[in-house]
Amino acid sequence: MADRTDARSRTAARLRHLLSTEGDAIHANASALNERRAATYAATDTLEDRRAEARAIKADAIDRLPDLLETVREAVEKNGGTVYLADDAADANRYVAEVVSDSTTGEPADDAAAEDTPSVVKSKSMTTEEIDLNDALEREGITVTETDLGEWVLQIAEESPSHIVGPAMHLSRAEIADLLTEAFDPDERFETPEALTRFARDHLGERIREADVGITGANFVVAETGTIALVTNEGNARKCAVTPDTHVAIAGVEKLVPSIGDLEPFVDLIAKSATGQSIAQYVTMLSPPTDSPTIDFDRPDEPIVAGSSDGAGVDPGQGAGETDRDFHLVLLDNGRMAMREDDQLRETLYCIRCGACSNSCANFQAVGGHGFGGETYSGGIATGWEAGVHGGESAAEFNDLCTGCSRCVEACPVKIDIPWINTVVRDRRNRDADPAAADFLVDGLTPDAEAGGLDLGKRFFGNVGTVARLASAAAPLSNWLAGTDPVRAVLERTLGIDGRRDLPTFQRETLVDWFEKRGGVDASKERATESRARRGGQAASRRRVDRTGRDGADPIDREAVLYPDVYTNYVDVERGKAAVRTLEALGVPVRVPDLPESGRAPLSQGMVATADRQASRLYAAVVEDLDAGRDLVVIEPSDLAAFHREYERLLPERSFERLRDGSDELCAYVDDLLENGADPAPLRTGSGDDPVTYHSHCQQRTLGLEAPTTALLERCGYDPQTTSVECCGMAGSFGYKREYYEVSVDVGSRLADEIGTAEPVVASGTSCGDQLETLLERPVPHPIELLAPDGYRRC
């Protein structure tokens, strides 16, 4: 346990350091890229078709990968190149070092120094980062120069990439200028990005001209033709590929696509998802060895191609221009073929490494890839990559920074379920852990399906429903006890609950108890009938005209089952009451049965078996209501997201679809009632343009359910302003955890700053509301509490 406490402190210190050193630059760059991506996506009508098409191509390619490896070998060899399938990093590095060594032996010894030190120029390649190629080549006495400007800056700074697309994203312009000024001691300090770029271009141009070998990655490799596609903006990959005589392209085996036509959706999507560009500056499609002449800069005045002046074509045997190029395609396994066999990690291989999951992630925007990353890869999808190529421990270092908020799901151009991969890898890490000495502390609280050894804090938060039930039964004693210093100290030490975070106040009377006490479903039916009768009297004549043949028939003939999620039932009972009163006022009778937990809490801790069991119980408990045509109305967006997203993996398809189709988010449901003729008069409507600041919830946005709430507020006479900062930073248990408290507050502060002094503020999510109430120091109710007939905070 002491180890875990220390580990939490170390993690907290590391992240605190990153927040203060790299956070500002990362946030500025990553959030700008995310906004551009979102704008470009929104402006692309064909986007969803493209994403589906790209995903299907990748799924097919990974399925047929062994065949494609044979195909590409034949194609590249037919073109005159060589394919090497490397088992692992050491294998790949050894092969590349041999190629470099072979390419420099036998050269004319007109420049003894150059011959002594073989040199390589590289364009940006995360795959070569994965295998630590530069270190391996340098150990063999080979000089390696990165030519992507970001990678070059990092090479000089001796740092690792903080982002898979923008590797030096964590450095400010001034820091880059200082670094290069110090390294190259120019006559005048580099001041502008233009001056820096011009210097870099000239300096690196020289390295490229001198180099023996050019090494590139590959964004895609076309099996059918042996074509490698490089997608770049700077042009350095073009130069590295064709200037030196020897070109080595290194790519993971997952980069293979079957045929040339398959490139088209990717060429379109990769730029949109990475940077919001409609297309990258250069899409280089090389079927090497290329036709371009090699250029011998040691013979500066001989035409690069003999005989070009008469337009009669080329005689490769003459002049300095030569066409004896050498090309090697190194395809790297390094765990990928095993990932292909792994049902949960396989999707990771669809990744085209655009970085959209990083850019769309609030925690990534806060700490960058040096915090939210493993040995090589960073961002949401990195958990899958690191687990697959470096092993679970590398993934475990940062995996908890994924809160499952799901904002990356709609950003990913190949529709990878990145939160699910994070959940699964977290589950595996939990199971790998040794049983802890203090497991007995939480055993009584934790009726879960998990093995011993699980982090106590995770186990606590994963079983929060049971905790809440016990705490509610013991309230207010439990609240008082939890507020005392000794108890907070124990909670911090054992469970990792940060002492600076306010704990929820548990209510003695739960929502379910309150509902039963006021008469249960029978009383609710009476109230709903009264509401209908009142409205019926007012609108009877109109409806008789509108609905010929259905005199008196109510357009709203619905019954709702309100889901008493853990938080609503035990803590924020008021929003539950507001929901009941609103539905009844609109003529909808309500039931509030004591339903099982959704599984959201254990899912967020990587406790998949527990979540699976809860999903089955929940479904069994509501299926009769669904069959009876009642609507399951959900207040908490994260629970609805479990029903609509994760349950697809936990329930049989028909059960999943039935629950999904029969459940709705509360405000969307109410908006639909109004749309279908319900009368908003009994609600607390505004005057038409009453301002209200509305903060939606991450998972709610991913489900496309922000718009119905703003529509509802507008319909009820308000003028909702939605927040552009997407994430509150709380994310359920995340903001409670000792190691992440400061990241949580950093993320949340951006939202609080945007809201400023605006009032009133409403938020859909439990933890969004909690975080905002803490940071804004004023009440932040659920939108339904604004609209409910008797106003909010009224018993």
Add this chain to the structure above:
Amino acid sequence: MSVEPGTTFERFAANLEALEVSVTRAEPATFDSALREVTTEPTIGTRLPFESVSLPDWVDDEPTPATLEAATTGVTAASLGVADYGSVVLPGTPEGGEPVSLFQDLHVAVLRRSDLVGDMRTAIERLGPQLREGHSAIVATGPSATADMGALVKGAHGPKDVHVIVLEDGGEDGE
């Protein structure tokens, strides 16, 4: 696939404008002067594989490593234009089209009107046979750029400026 209005050429021109790539239309007879208007000396180039025009004498079509470094303008033929993106397709040629289009500050791409297609799918379909035979092509869209030095800068390792001359050769748009 595009829903933008206008002819293929208009779409191409609009997308080039958005990329800050200037474009001129030239008849075979006016090609020389159109080229002279946009280039800065010294200019190097590679043979244009078109019947209606060839490079004027003042363009050095025998680039050497030295002129590759010294010249400010490179003139090469584009084998296709893609209207949806404002892209030109630059084939890798034994004459050195790839370095000549890459090393200079200004790249002038010469595109026949009849080689302009609407979308990328068509472009890649047309490239298919060449790629299958071991040839290479670059889809180039605007000047080279980087954001790695703290702000967006045009002219990273490749050209800072791109100009497209669309050659009216009597053909229709290639769609």
